[in-house]
Structures are given as C-alpha cells and as structure tokens.
Amino acid sequence: MGNILDCSTAEPVQPEPTIQDGPPDTTEVPMLEDKVPLMESKIWTYxxxxxxxxNAVFNANPETPTFISxxxxxxxxxxxxxxxxxNDWFKTPSCDKSKPIYIVEVGAGQGRLGFLILKKLMSMKQYFPEGVKLPFVYVITDFTSESILxxxxxxxxxxxxxxxxxxxxVVDCEDIPSITLEVSNVHLTAETITNPLFVIANYVLSSLRNDAIRVENNALQRGLLSVSSPQDNVDVLNIIPRLQFTWNFVDMPETVYNDYDEDVKTLIQEYKTxxxxxxxxxxxxxxxxxxxLLALSNNRLVFLSGDVGTRVLAKLSASRNPYITTHGSFSMPANLHALDCFVKARGGTVFxxxxxxxxxxxxxxxxINPALLTTTRWMIHHEFSTFTPESFNVTQKCLKEESSPSPSVAAVIAVLRLAHFxxxxxxxxxxxxxxxxxxxxxxxxxxxxxLYDLDAVRTQYYPIKSTADVCFELARIHMGIKEYDKAISLFADSNENCADHHVxxxxMGMCYEYKNDIENAKRxxxxxLDIKPSYRESKLKLSKLATEMKSDSSATPKPVSS
Structure with missing residues (x-):
C-alpha cells in the first residue's frame, strides 16, 4: 500500500536492466526453442x-522502466x-481548417504520456491557431482492446x-491498414485524412519485431536464436526475466533474402557493402x-520517436551478438540508421x-516542405538538441545520488520546476x-x-502504481504547513486512488481536529478503526476526545507514522 506512512520513505525501485548474451553458465536448463530465426521466435509472443x-491493469506496479519515456x-x-x-501547418495553403490534425500515439500502454501531453497542450489553448475550431485530436492507441477500454x-x-x-x-503496430476511433466512430483512411498525420512512437521501436543478420567477409548470415529458461512453465508475465539466449549464425539462403520486402532488401545490400x-x-x-502510416497519411507524415538505439553504423554493426535487454519485458536497440535511410529514400527530412x-x-x-515548418524546426532543435529529455533524466538522477546527505529544499524545488512538476x-x-x-x-x-508548486504536482498525477501514492505525500506536506482543508481533500483523493487505509x-481526523471540527475528527x-480495529493511535485519539473536547488548534500536527 502506497499510503502506509512507515513505507513512505522508500523510493520506488527500478530494476536494473540485464543484458543476456549467451547462457550464463553450463548448467543445463529446459530449451523452449532451438535455433529459430529471430523474426519467428516465440519471445515476441511472450x-x-x-x-x-x-497494460490492461492499472495500479499493477509495472516493472518496465518508464520514467524517461x-x-x-x-x-x-x-x-x-x-x-x-x-500552428505552422494551419498557416499553409494546403491545410483543411474544417478537419483536425490527428496526433496518433502508438503503443500508448497505460496512457500516462498521452494524458501529460494533453495537459500541456490544453494549457496552451490561447496559442491555438485562429479560425480553426478543432486544431487537433490526440488519439491514444494500443494493440490490446482491454487497455483501450x-x-x-x-x-x-x-x-x-x-x-x-x-x-x-486499437492499433497493432505490426499491421496498420486504417484506424477506427472509438469515441467519434471516425474511420481514418487515406480518403478521410485531409491534413498530415502526426505519429508519436515513444519507447516503441525497440520493442518491435526484428530480424538479425551478420556480414562475414561479404557473405550474409542469418541470426538464429535459441531460448531456454530454468522454469519453462511459469506464467508468461514473469518468464521474460528468466529467459536465457544463445545465438547461432548460418548462411542466408537466397529464398530467405527474397522473402524480405524491398526496403529491407535495400538495407541488406547496403550493410553487405x-x-x-x-x-x-x-x-x-x-x-x-x-x-x-505513410500510405494512410496520403504521403504527409510527421513521425516523432523517442527510444534507446543508434544511427551510427559503426556502433550499429557490432561484432558481438545482438543485445536483448530484459527489464520485466525486453527490448532491443532501435536501428535508427535504417529508419533514416527509409525516410531519405522517399525525399523526407530527418531531424x-x-x-x-x-x-x-x-x-x-x-x-511536407520543411521550409513551411519554421517554428516547428526551431522547437525540435530547442527540445532535442539542447537540454534533452535524456539530459534532464541525468540531472535529476545525479541530484538524488550525489547530494550528501540529501539535497537542499531550494535544489529540490528547482529540479521539480524544471521537471514540469x-x-x-x-x-x-x-x-x-x-x-x-x-x-x-x-x-x-x-x-x-x-503552494503553487504543490498544486502543479497534483495536476500531473496519473495513477498507475499503487505504491506511488502522490496525493498522500502531498497531503502530508499540506498538513505540516497547516493547510488543513487542502490536506483533507488530498487524503480523500489518496483513499479514492489507492484504496482506503487506516493511516x-x-x-484526516487529525486535520479536522486541528480545525476544531470534532465531529468529523471522531468520524x-x-x-x-473500522479498517484496522487494533490501530492504537486512533484509539488514543478517540479516548482523548471523549474526555477532552477541546484541542490546541495553533499547534502544528505531526503526521502519524504507523
């Protein structure tokens, strides 16, 4: 439970990624599959x-690291x-002001990023383009109908x-012929999309199905993956961290090469040379x-990605086996060089x-002619070429790990503001x-x-992990500075979002007591005590109120530690 006071000082733990490149030892473990092409491996099913x-379960404490993304x-x-x-697009003569720009987030998972983007966008409503009734619709998508529901x-x-x-x-990145919107019942196709399509793929590319090849002295080999696990009958939700991988590379038959689509064949030939x-x-x-997506958008597409990967060929083509990084789920470094080649071959621009x-x-x-996107180009440079999301991630991490014994209040407030709360x-x-x-x-x-900063933190709250009871911690701070009404409201939010807890x-009773609202304090x-009849602190408070109906409202209450 996230709102248990004696647990509140524990920081959320992100499991360290582990890279498995071959079997860790010689102990024989059950084989799940033997020498299967990476594209066809059952790891993608897992x-x-x-x-x-x-993704279908909120408050499930997902293990996959998500902070930076x-x-x-x-x-x-x-x-x-x-x-x-x-704003740039709706100034162009090609725009259709009667239709919105669809901002499609693929692989949205539990929807936190979309929620935060919408909060920010709607806070900038005064800067929406003039004369456009609905400039955009943000489309949250995932491949599972359960999470969308x-x-x-x-x-x-x-x-x-x-x-x-x-x-x-519901959108499956493995096949997107069209998109049907659940609320408006609009069917997005090449015929119905009249403005460019803007797609966000955040921490998605590294989770999509890959194949692996090796170039050896101008000869092509295909990667075959063997997968084993000490426990081959465990629930698939838990099996991924236990998987062990072994690679073999064999000569690639011409029939296999011919089965790839033309874009992949072009890449293979480039890598071979x-x-x-x-x-x-x-x-x-x-x-x-x-x-x-390009076909769906009538060849007018903006694709924004954020991921772990590389576009440097020398780094991309390592001599070692491919990395499979496990962290609850698993990921493989995104080949951004391949995407760059795809876009440039079609006359597109890579920022x-x-x-x-x-x-x-x-x-x-x-x-889309980049010359038409003057402010967009400037903003891309500003956000991703100066103090990037990765730079911020390192900054807040260093402040936490390198401040001894802990950072100052001023430093914490500064980094909280820099974090957009x-x-x-x-x-x-x-x-x-x-x-x-x-x-x-x-x-x-x-x-x-x-108080402004604390209110701003509350606006960013999107409950996913029950152990991260933000409202409870905000309430503790408000209680300490005698903002009792706000503390009561936040404690109530905590009960609603993370389940009732006796502490x-x-x-809440203490806040009411210091407001001299004795009846609500007793309630x-x-x-x-209804939740935990043995809870000593509440028993003592009720006993005290029964004999002494007056409390010193000027004293600052200290939140109880269970």
Missing part, C-alpha cells in the same frame, strides 16, 4: 502477452513540438473526451509500420538529436520537503510559490 496483461518533462517537449507544427472509461480522460480533443483506437564484419538488427516491423548516447529523439517529416520526481525528493520544508513560517510570497483516515478516527 512480449505481446506481457504488455497485453500488464513517460515523464512530464518529455511530455512537455513533445507538446511543444506538436503545438508549433499545428480501460483508458476510454478512465475519469482522468473524461474532460478531454467532453472537449473532443482525445479519442482512442559497408560493413566489413559485424552483426546488425533489421527493423522489419518498424519499416513496415512507417510504410503503412536527429546530435547526441549518440541514452534516450534518443528523432523527428521524421515526409511529404513530474510526480515521479516529486516522489523521489518528497522526504526533503516533508522533513525540511518548514514553510509554515515562511514569507507570504515564498509560501504562495510553494489516511487517521490523518475519521472511527473509520480508521
């Missing part, structure tokens, strides 16, 4: 099953690029649905997805981050604000600023 089951910082970066493109009915999206700025669709010796991943499904390490953002523009950043540094805030006696202007009700203490 991955789809993992996401199907995990789902933070308020990166959402703000993407929203800034989107709003610039929307969950998000479509999620109360966090209700306001956006009523404003007509969000829709939902430019790579003396090395192994490379072929993003077969990613290229097919781009090709289908690539100049940085080569970490989480890399790219924007591909096809069928991201809730994960707040949870990482919450203890500094709880223990060393001391805002009750601050100057009025300082207090007002801090939450007890702290909350009794509710705490």
């Amino acid at each position: 991955l789809r099953d993992y996401y199907k089951r995990n 789902n933070s308020s910082y990166i959402a703000s970066s993407y929203a800034n690029v989107i709003i610039k493109f929307v 969950k998000m479509k009915s999620h109360k966090w999206y209700a306001d956006f649905v009523s404003q007509g700025v969000v829709d939902f669709a 430019t790579i003396p010796n090395g192994t490379v991943l072929l993003p077969v499904v990613a290229l097919r997805m781009l090709r289908q 690539a981050s100049p940085y080569l390490e970490g989480f890399i953002n790219s924007v591909y523009v096809m069928g 991201d809730t994960d950043v707040f949870m990482r540094f919450k203890q500094v604000l709880i223990e060393r805030g001391g805002y009750a006696g601050s100057a009025p202007s300082t207090r007002k600023d801090i 939450t009700w007890h702290n 909350c203490y009794m509710k705490s």
